[in-house]
Amino acid sequence: MDHSPTMVNTASYQEIKKLTAERNVTLVAVSKFKPVEDIQALYDLGHRDFGENFVQELTMKYEALPKDIRWHFIGHLQSNKVKYIAPFIHLIHGVDSEKLLAEINKQGAKTSRQIECLLQVHIAMEETKFGFDEDEVLTLLTQINSGEAAYPNVLVSGLMGMASFTPDENIVGAEFKKLFTLFTSLQAKYASLNVLSMGMSGDYKLAIQEGSNMVRIGSLIFGNR
Numbered sequence: 001m002d003h004s005p006t007m008v009n010t011a012s013y014q015e016i017k018k019l020t021a022e023r024n025v026t027l028v029a030v031s032k033f034k035p036v037e038d039i040q041a042l043y044d045l046g047h048r049d050f051g052e053n054f055v056q057e058l059t060m061k062y063e064a065l066p067k068d069i070r071w072h073f074i075g076h077l078q079s080n081k082v083k084y085i086a087p088f089i090h091l092i093h094g095v096d097s098e099k100l101l102a103e104i105n106k107q108g109a110k111t112s113r114q115i116e117c118l119l120q121v122h123i124a125m126e127e128t129k130f131g132f133d134e135d136e137v138l139t140l141l142t143q144i145n146s147g148e149a150a151y152p153n154v155l156v157s158g159l160m161g162m163a164s165f166t167p168d169e170n171i172v173g174a175e176f177k178k179l180f181t182l183f184t185s186l187q188a189k190y191a192s193l194n195v196l197s198m199g200m201s202g203d204y205k206l207a208i209q210e211g212s213n214m215v216r217i218g219s220l221i222f223g224n225r
């Protein structure tokens, strides 16, 4: 049976792929709400990093698709759902509470894995966006690295942030700059931090300019949702 034709914008993908590869930026293709055929089409072009926002959708796609895909969880993760993705998840981007970190650690232990995570930092003006503030990130990393808070089955490898939803590039750029500054100052202290996940379809060029090394791009590759 043929795959049904997909809406994947391969020209746009190749353009983004070229730019990110030149800059050593990891491209996470965000496939939420898109069918497995679209993911398979990009996989067939050699792509391996895919991002999803919902646990049930992700586990369904994980079952259906090749096992060498690196799945990124980029949504808001509820503690009671960590167990469903713990056995296979490559990177959890949006860790925004110690409760969640503790649960990821617990499920990592159960599956004998050290699960890689990014701490989500609140950089946007909007109140609704999840994440730690800068002081909370500092405190948490100090506790983890001093052993005061032990999460042996979690590896905190970096930070993630989302800029304000505004066309004003000055605002977005300043928010990315702020996160990059925090990232570099923490990196100087903690060698395990090497991922800075920031930038989506609308602002990825700006994010890379401001120091991002991982972008999460959906609609430019897969079309509107």
Ligand SMILES: *Cc1c(COP(=O)(O)O)cnc(C)c1O
Pocket (backbone or CB within 6 Å): 030, 032, 053, 074, 075, 162, 199, 200, 201, 202, 216, 217, 218, 219, 220
């Ligand atoms: C959906 C989503 C993206 C991708 O958004 P696009 O604008 O389609 O590129 C990136 N990051 C997060 C956290 C998302 O929820």
